[in-house]
Amino acid sequence: MTTSTTSRELAHPDLSDVELPTVLFALSDAARLDLVRELAAQGPLTVAECQSADPTVPKSTFSHHLKTLREAGLIRNEPAGRQRTVTLRKDELDERFPGLLDAVLAT
Amino acid sequence: MTTSTTSRELAHPDLSDVELPTVLFALSDAARLDLVRELAAQGPLTVAECQSADPTVPKSTFSHHLKTLREAGLIRNEPAGRQRTVTLRKDELDERFPGLLDAVLAT
DNA sequence: GCCACCGTTCGATCTGTATCGAACAGTTAG
DNA sequence: CTAACTGTTCGATACAGATCGAACGGTGGC
Numbered sequence: 001m002t003t004s005t006t007s008r009e010l011a012h013p014d015l016s017d018v019e020l021p022t023v024l025f026a027l028s029d030a031a032r033l034d035l036v037r038e039l040a041a042q043g044p045l046t047v048a049e050c051q052s053a054d055p056t057v058p059k060s061t062f063s064h065h066l067k068t069l070r071e072a073g074l075i076r077n078e079p080a081g082r083q084r085t086v087t088l089r090k091d092e093l094d095e096r097f098p099g100l101l102d103a104v105l106a107t
Numbered sequence: 108m109t110t111s112t113t114s115r116e117l118a119h120p121d122l123s124d125v126e127l128p129t130v131l132f133a134l135s136d137a138a139r140l141d142l143v144r145e146l147a148a149q150g151p152l153t154v155a156e157c158q159s160a161d162p163t164v165p166k167s168t169f170s171h172h173l174k175t176l177r178e179a180g181l182i183r184n185e186p187a188g189r190q191r192t193v194t195l196r197k198d199e200l201d202e203r204f205p206g207l208l209d210a211v212l213a214t
Numbered sequence: 215g216c217c218a219c220c221g222t223t224c225g226a227t228c229t230g231t232a233t234c235g236a237a238c239a240g241t242t243a244g
Numbered sequence: 245c246t247a248a249c250t251g252t253t254c255g256a257t258a259c260a261g262a263t264c265g266a267a268c269g270g271t272g273g274c
Contacts, residue, residue, distance in 0.1 A: 008221085008271095010222085019137075028135050057263090061263055063221065083271095097210065099209065115241095165233075167233080186240085188250095189241045
């Protein structure tokens with residue numbers, strides 16, 4: 001049973017290392033912006049739940065968007081059994097970029 | 108003297124027609140973001156004055172960035188004699204995207 | 215152990231954007 | 245009118261990102 005499950009942990013940048021243009025670029029895509037809005041409204045979701053918003057987009061495309069958002073420090077993507085949980089890093093973002101997320105979500 | 112000087116007026120979108128992703132994309136480039144910051148701090152500038160911030164970048168490249176910002180509704184670019192005046196559309200932006208510009212400039 | 219399930223990664227293609235030199239157009243000076 | 249000046253537009257090249265199918269890898273049910 002090897003407790004070192006080497007679970008599929010993905011890399012999440014420290015927000016102090018994330019530059020503003022990177023964040024803005026990640027949010028400059030309609031699909032990604034919609035996802036961030038949904039996460040802000042619905043709280044943590046599994047990847048499948050996120051994707052159910054627009055079932056027409058292929059999994060690989062969706063996964064690519066998740067990667068972009070994750071590498072920009074916007075979301076956390078963590079293993080949860082057979083699935084994965086996606087979380088908006090709201091508190092950290094508010095500290096690093098005060099008012100930005102609220103302004104984006106308000107529109 | 109033909110008062111109809113047909114001066115080189117460029118097209119400026121109405122901000123109600125500008126989508127948030129378009130604005131975020133325009134701001135997601137370091138060179139453009141720097142320019143917006145400078146306009147916010149220094150007020151209206153001529154193109155030459157804007158460009159003096161980084162004289163190494165060719166005029167055509169700089170003009171391309173101006174076009175991107177203009178088409179995203181972020182700046183106004185108007186003829187001023189032999190030169191051109193560049194202005195940040197701050198008030199209009201604040202109305203269309205409340206808090207966004209301030210949050211971006213604050214970082 | 216085996217198989218179905220969930221999601222990422224890989225590889226290929228396609229589109230879009232950045233970049234820069236050169237050409238062009240309007241404006242003012244002389 | 246001509247020449248110098250300011251800045252945009254054009255055209256070519258190069259690179260980055262979007263998209264999707266297929267392959268891969270861990271996990272849980274049976």
